[in-house]
Amino acid sequence: MHQGHHPPALPDTHYLDNRIFTDETIFQEEQERIFSKVWQFVCHESEVAQPGDFRRTSLAGKPVLVVRGTDGKIRGFYNVCRHRAAEVVRTESGNARSFTCFYHHWTYSLEGRLRAVAKAEGYERAGLDKSELGLVPVRTESVAGLVFMCLDPECEPLEAFLGESIRPILEPLGSAPMEVFHFHKAVIHTNWKLWQDNNSERYHSMLHAINRATQPWVLGKTSPMKLRLFPNAHSGYWSDGEATVAYERGGYQDVTRDGTLPGLRDQEMRVLNLFPDLMINIRSNVVRLDRMIPLDAGRTLVEWRGLGVKGDSDEMRSLRLKHHNMFWGPAGRNLPEDLLAVESQYRTMRTDSVRYSILAREEDLNPTDDANLRAYYVEWGRRMGRRAAAPFEQLQGAA
Ligand SMILES: [Fe+2]
Incomplete structure (x- = not known):
């Protein structure tokens, strides 16, 4: 073992193994154990200032969408069509009255409801329930104009995660x-x-x-x-x-x-x-x-x-x-x-x-x-x- 591979003679809280930065297995685990579990800032409220304003991004490698509804509320969704999984929104940002998937023209409201499917009569026999097939929501909360999302439906509220740390910027x-x-x-x-x-x-x-x-x-x-x-x-x-x-x-x-x-x-x-x-x-x-x-x-x-x-x-x-x-x-x-x-x-x-x-x-x-x-x-x-x-x-x- 050459000298560069000897750990320093320090308490083990006081040094890092640099392979935590370079190892791809560790990187994949971070996506699951950190980025899929915690609140992350995604954009500022001013980027979705008006009803219908939206912004596309990703969390833990997964496609997500932030959109301001007609009620003024900011919501988050997976940017994935419930039909055959194409990306519903393909531009970085913009303003829309609804979202129509380009592939088979399924249309969602700004609040994520599945409003219409093309050639609906073809689903009559199988009985497709549109109310079950809205865009999948992602937890989205804001503080001081900063919009955060969290992929874990079970995670604590944003305020609890941030605690007192956020006070000096409020x-x-x-x-x-x-x-x-x-x-x-x-x-x-x-x-x-x-x-x-x-x-x-x-x-x-x-x-x-x-x-x-x-x-x-x-x-x-x-x-x-x-x-x-x-x-x-x-x-x-x-x-x-x-x-x-x-x-x-x-x-x-x-x-x-x-x-x-x-x-x-x-x-x-x-x-x-x-x-x-x-x-x-x-x-x-x-x-x-x-x-x-x-x-x-x-x-x-x-x-x-x-x-x-x-x-x-x-x-x-x-x-x-x-x-x-x-x-x-x-x-x-x-x-x-x-x-x-x-x-x-x-x-x-x-x-x-x-x-x-x-x-x-x-x-x-x-x-x-x-x-x-x-x-x-x-x-x-x-x-x-x-x-x-x-x-x-x-x-x-x-x-
Ligand atoms: Fe610096």
């Missing part, structure tokens, strides 16, 4: 009507957990010149920002007092303090990382939401959304866009650097040259403490029935 996201003003997506060549990991850990903030400049604590010993840990491995990071982002140090001459979102101090930053895959990053006057659609162990579709306030003046909207994109646009000074890092990790992990990653920082919940990552991988292990440090070892007491 006011900024939930008091003024918000809308998506930026959307981009890309398939990145890495495991989905490495992206959540990057979005959750602060030790790498030194990677970003713009973060070093605008967040002085990045290189300092302590910070007014603190990690916050919540049940179900949700975590966050904010300050109870001081302002935390010094935009003016970022080299931008026209940075203003305008447009601070409700409930935030000027120049305040709050980040929430929800298990398993959502980041909500609020920086003063803009919001970034990262959602993932894992494709296989080594490829992840990431959707990036930027939120602003509905009804902003043109001037305010362009200020928000500028502040959003200077960090988080596809050519911003933060996001592309993170992508380089997580794709680099994945390239080497596939080769199994160095088998373990270290999560051993303990700093009383200073931002560069790894406590939130450790909690995340404990929860991952609990759901997977595997230890993240030794995923191929039989668990004590397991069958």
